[in-house]
Amino acid sequence: MNSLSASHQMAQPIEVAQPRxxxxxxxxxxxxxARKGVIPSPLQSLNLKIEAGRITTILxxxxxxxxxxxxxxxxxxxxxxxxxxxxxxxxxxxxTPEIVMIFQENNLFPWLTVEGNVKFxxxxxxxxxxxxxxAVKDILESVGLTDAAKQYPHELSGGMKQRTAIAxxxxxxxxVLLLDEPFxxxxxxxxxxxxxxxxxxxxxxxxxxxxxTHDVEEAITVxxxxxxxxxxxxxxxxxxxxxxxxxxxxxxxxxxxxxxxxESVIY
Amino acid sequence: xxxxxWERAGPWVVGTLFFxxxxxLWEAAGRSDLPFTTVMPPPSEFLSMVVESGFRVGLGxxxxxxxxxxxxxxxxxxxxMALAFIAALITGMLIGLSRFVTWCISPLLxxxxxxxxxxxxxxxxxxxxINNGTAVFIVFMGVYFILTIGTLAEIRRVxxxxxxxxxxxxxxxxxxxxxxxxxSILPGVFTLLRTNFIAAWMAVLVAxxxxxxxxxxxxxxxxxxxxxxxxxxxxxxxxxxxxxxxDRILAFIGKRILWWRV
Ligand SMILES: Nc1ncnc2c1ncn2[C@@H]1O[C@H](COP(=O)(O)OP(=O)(O)OP(=O)(O)O)[C@@H](O)[C@H]1O
Ligand SMILES: [Mg+2]
Numbered sequence: 001m002n003s004l005s006a007s008h009q010m011a012q013p014i015e016v017a018q019p020r021x022x023x024x025x026x027x028x029x030x031x032x033x034a035r036k037g038v039i040p041s042p043l044q045s046l047n048l049k050i051e052a053g054r055i056t057t058i059l060x061x062x063x064x065x066x067x068x069x070x071x072x073x074x075x076x077x078x079x080x081x082x083x084x085x086x087x088x089x090x091x092x093x094x095x096t097p098e099i100v101m102i103f104q105e106n107n108l109f110p111w112l113t114v115e116g117n118v119k120f121x122x123x124x125x126x127x128x129x130x131x132x133x134x135a136v137k138d139i140l141e142s143v144g145l146t147d148a149a150k151q152y153p154h155e156l157s158g159g160m161k162q163r164t165a166i167a168x169x170x171x172x173x174x175x176v177l178l179l180d181e182p183f184x185x186x187x188x189x190x191x192x193x194x195x196x197x198x199x200x201x202x203x204x205x206x207x208x209x210x211x212x213t214h215d216v217e218e219a220i221t222v223x224x225x226x227x228x229x230x231x232x233x234x235x236x237x238x239x240x241x242x243x244x245x246x247x248x249x250x251x252x253x254x255x256x257x258x259x260x261x262x263e264s265v266i267y
Numbered sequence: 268x269x270x271x272x273w274e275r276a277g278p279w280v281v282g283t284l285f286f287x288x289x290x291x292l293w294e295a296a297g298r299s300d301l302p303f304t305t306v307m308p309p310p311s312e313f314l315s316m317v318v319e320s321g322f323r324v325g326l327g328x329x330x331x332x333x334x335x336x337x338x339x340x341x342x343x344x345x346x347x348m349a350l351a352f353i354a355a356l357i358t359g360m361l362i363g364l365s366r367f368v369t370w371c372i373s374p375l376l377x378x379x380x381x382x383x384x385x386x387x388x389x390x391x392x393x394x395x396x397i398n399n400g401t402a403v404f405i406v407f408m409g410v411y412f413i414l415t416i417g418t419l420a421e422i423r424r425v426x427x428x429x430x431x432x433x434x435x436x437x438x439x440x441x442x443x444x445x446x447x448x449x450x451s452i453l454p455g456v457f458t459l460l461r462t463n464f465i466a467a468w469m470a471v472l473v474a475x476x477x478x479x480x481x482x483x484x485x486x487x488x489x490x491x492x493x494x495x496x497x498x499x500x501x502x503x504x505x506x507x508x509x510x511x512x513x514d515r516i517l518a519f520i521g522k523r524i525l526w527w528r529v
Contacts (some may be wrong), residue, residue: 045469076431097437106428111450123446124437152527172436 006216020202021207022052022176023073026091027083030065030072041068044233045083055202055209056242057223059216061266065234066212070178072116073210074101097125099176100169102183107165108153115140115149121168138173142204159190163197170201179211183218191215195222216262220247220255228265237265306496310504322480333486335510337524340482343471344513347406349486351414351467352460354407359418359452360444376415384409384470392478402474402482409470410463417459421452426529454525461517468510483509 025048031038042065050056050073060066071077072085075095084091087099096104108117118136122128140146143163153161169177179198183191199222202209213219219226220242228238238261246252288309297309315407317333360378363369381505425448433447475484483506490498 052405074431074435076434097435100435101431103428103431106426107432109429109447109450110529120433120446121436123440124442154527168436 011132017147019046020052021049022087023050023210024048024086025038025050025083026086028066028072028085029079029080029083030077038267041065042232042234043068043072043079045235048227048236050208050210051225052208055199055205055211055222056225056227058210058212058227058229059214059219059221059262059266060229060234062214064229064231066229067180069229069234070101070180070210073176074099074178076101097172099178100172100174101180102162102165102169102182104181107168108161110153113150113152114145114156114160117153117164118168118171121171134154135171139167142170142201143167157190158186159194162186162194166198166201170205170207173205175208177207178211179209181213182211184214198222216259216266217250219262220258221250226258226262228262230265238262245259269511290418304465308497308500310500313504316497317501334507336481336483336486337505339399339479340475340484341509341513343474343482344403344406344467347403348398348410348460348467348472349413349466350455351407351409355414355418355456356449356452358415359422360448361424362419363448364440365420380412380416382408384466385473388474388477391474397478397480401478402471405470405474406467409414409466410460411484413463414456414459415467418452418456418469421455422448424455424529425451429529450527450528454521454527454529457517457521457525459519461514464514464517468506468513472506 025046028043028046030041030043032041042063046069052123058069068077072079078093079085086092087096088095092187093248096121112120118139121131122130122135137146140149143166145160145163145167148156153164155209156164159259165182166177183194188193195218197213198209201207211219211222213222224225224241224243226238226240226242227236229235230237240258240261244254246254247258249255293304293307294309294311297304297312313498358372362372384405387405388401389403395401395404429447429451430443433443438446471482472487474489475482479485481501486502486505487499490496490502
């Protein structure tokens with residue numbers, strides 16, 4: 001949000017302000033390798049720009065290709081070479097440590113404590129000159145897990161697990177955080193707590209985030225921009241800016257109007 | 268005094284009592300000279316025989332002390348199992364890291380796996396001679412294949428998220444093996460090792476019976492050659508108790524050290 005308003009202010013009178021983008025899908029086509037030939041995914045020649053420094057949320061029916069899209073953004077899935085994902089002015093050709101992904105489950109290693117899991121994020125970063133112990137302490141504090149540092153994942157609640165996963169991702173100071181239904185296993189009050197946390201962390205760090213979810217409320221309240229994916233081949237049926245503070249009020253008319261629009265497309 | 272927790276103590280108490288009951292009946296059968304007690308002398312007889320002979324078994328220069336026999340057998344079992352455990356993990360890793368190795372090794376693995384460890388004894392004696400090498404080799408053959416196949420199955424079970432997460436955080440293929448796959452599979456493979464301990468135990472006893480001059484298996488054979496039924500019974504008792512103890516130790520390691528499940 002900050003970068004967006006900043007770029008608005010800096011905009012020259014002549015040209016229209018363009019927010020910085022982190023990803024650009026340029027005729028992105030993904031097919032799955034099969035025993036014989038390929039199975040086409042719903043992603044066929046897809047175009048989209050995703051702005052940097054904001055939270056973009058993606059909704060859509062089950063099987064519409066949301067996870068596939070997210071994995072492609074992470075570089076874990078190789079698209080057809082007729083197009084692709086442009087990241088830092090070039091087509092991505094694999095995962096990079098700058099882009100970190102968080103899943104619905106199985107994020108944490110059960111043999112490591114909360115602290116150990118978070119420290120794992122720095123284990124392979126030779127160039128990181130920070131005091132690792134201090135960095136771990138700081139990040140655990142920011143997600144409210146200081147007291148749980150010595151606990152093992154099986155001793156944590158679902159929300160604590162996901163906060164650990166977020167801490168481990170953020171300690172690496174990624175440019176982009178990809179989240180695939182990270183809160184869908186949590187109950188509603190925990191979810192809202194996590195929404196506030198993720199917004200706060202985003203605003204403090206300026207990390208670009210793309211989050212896939214099934215929860216319309218989550219998409220609207222967390223996202224600065226809500227995309228609804230659908231159809232085969234997939235298209236973006238709704239693309240809505242939700243930075244308006246009224247969108248945080250679940251009873252405002254703007255919120256309800258958008259919710260209705262989204263639900264009419266999804267259900 | 269604290270009340271006894273029967274939930275926990277119950278199985279132990281009942282188990283021990285039943286065990287004692289069998290011993291008592293057995294002793295009673297011995298006193299009344301039932302025919303089977305000539306081949307199965309009751310504990311009081313074979314234990315007193317062993318105490319009288321000063322915990323040494325065998326005749327003259329061939330005599331060996333019991334603790335030596337126990338140590339010999341345990342050493343062979345643990346050496347064989349440890350080697351098989353490490354070798355299975357290494358094989359699993361090689362197969363996981365290189366498709367070429369997979370193509371080379373897997374047919375071999377599945378052809379060799381069904382061969383009973385005992386079938387290797389003649390070959391092993393020729394290669395290693397009548398010594399520890401043979402026994403360790405037989406134990407190794409008894410558990411290596413099952414552990415390797417188990418390791419491969421465990422590797423396939425590693426959640427894909429773990430691999431993505433670690434790759435994401437900058438782990439190389441090799442680092443991923445050490446820091447993610449290995450800890451993921453260790454508990455499962457270790458459980459498999461524990462369940463196959465019986466196979467290893469069998470293998471070493473058979474090897475000692477047919478090839479060795481010492482160890483618990485050899486005690487049984489010595490008893491047979493000397494028509495000494497007390498010695499046979501005593502050997503069997505030691506084998507049973509030792510096996511039980513080792514299983515408890517392995518269970519403890521599995522529960523306390525390699526406790527996590529993926
Ligand atoms: N590895 C694969 N091989 C073949 N087909 C696949 C593979 N992965 C996904 N698909 C198919 O691609 C389509 C999109 O899958 P994807 O996981 O992206 O859906 P999704 O939108 O994330 O669904 P959900 O909301 O249930 O998570 C589905 O029809 C799925 O069956
Ligand atoms: Mg999905």
